[in-house]
Amino acid sequence: MVLKGLVATFFSLALTGVAAYGVLVAGLFLAQRRLLYHGTGERPDLALADAGDMAEVRLATADGLDLIAWYRPAVAGRPTIVHLHGNAGHIGHRAGKLGPLRDAGYGLLLVEYRGFGGNPGAPMEDGLYADGRAALAFLRAEATNIVLYGESLGSGVAVQLATEARVAGLVLEAPYTSIPDVAQGHYWYVPVRPLLRDRYESVAKIGRVRCPILVLHGEADRVVPIRFGRDLFAAANEPKSAWWSGAAAHDDLYDHGAAEALLEFLGRTFPVAAAGGVG
Numbered sequence: 001m002v003l004k005g006l007v008a009t010f011f012s013l014a015l016t017g018v019a020a021y022g023v024l025v026a027g028l029f030l031a032q033r034r035l036l037y038h039g040t041g042e043r044p045d046l047a048l049a050d051a052g053d054m055a056e057v058r059l060a061t062a063d064g065l066d067l068i069a070w071y072r073p074a075v076a077g078r079p080t081i082v083h084l085h086g087n088a089g090h091i092g093h094r095a096g097k098l099g100p101l102r103d104a105g106y107g108l109l110l111v112e113y114r115g116f117g118g119n120p121g122a123p124m125e126d127g128l129y130a131d132g133r134a135a136l137a138f139l140r141a142e143a144t145n146i147v148l149y150g151e152s153l154g155s156g157v158a159v160q161l162a163t164e165a166r167v168a169g170l171v172l173e174a175p176y177t178s179i180p181d182v183a184q185g186h187y188w189y190v191p192v193r194p195l196l197r198d199r200y201e202s203v204a205k206i207g208r209v210r211c212p213i214l215v216l217h218g219e220a221d222r223v224v225p226i227r228f229g230r231d232l233f234a235a236a237n238e239p240k241s242a243w244w245s246g247a248a249a250h251d252d253l254y255d256h257g258a259a260e261a262l263l264e265f266l267g268r269t270f271p272v273a274a275a276g277g278v279g
Contacts, residue, residue: 039087040116062130080146082109084157086152097259136161158171162211168211169265181228203235206232221249
């Protein structure tokens, strides 16, 4: 009787554990987009940001959304950088760090995603691609040479756009091979790969990119470990360059020299523009 009781207790506890694990997996599945996208309803304010002479513009997406963005045109001879930010905050939080690009005369278009920065809509992979395409459509009448710059989550958007459009360069800050690769590392106890809706499979796409590429990544990155950036870089075509910082983490690359590496890459990739001066 005692043995039967112990067996019954064991199976009861096992079933409870399995049920709890199932609830955990189901909860993560249902909440996955809230875990991936940390957008804020706060509208970015040009007057409060270190945005220089940037102005607010509107981007019209193919699915009918009207999105805010910040833009300043390039001086003559300079390319325009389309910046696609990471999964948290808004464009106002990036304007300051990109000041060296403005000071050097490069054009800048800071793209604000749907569901971020007071924009309408809800973020999802296909939606962010549509937002990036709207940015490129806006620039067709504004700029000739365009460089895509993807930061963290935005690196997946930038890689996708670079496979679709003819661009002059691609910059990837703290990039990943795919969202399932990164998520599996953080949630090792859950079979996340088959459950993820938004995948951003950059490593499967980067071989189709045919423009100069720069990868910026830090050895101390615990959000997107540098091995993912190295693997993506290895899969990319030449010409390609990498800047690996031994001290930088995920959000502080510009504190360790990333701006200088970026400006060197741009100057080398666009030598005529670099020789022409800011004006």
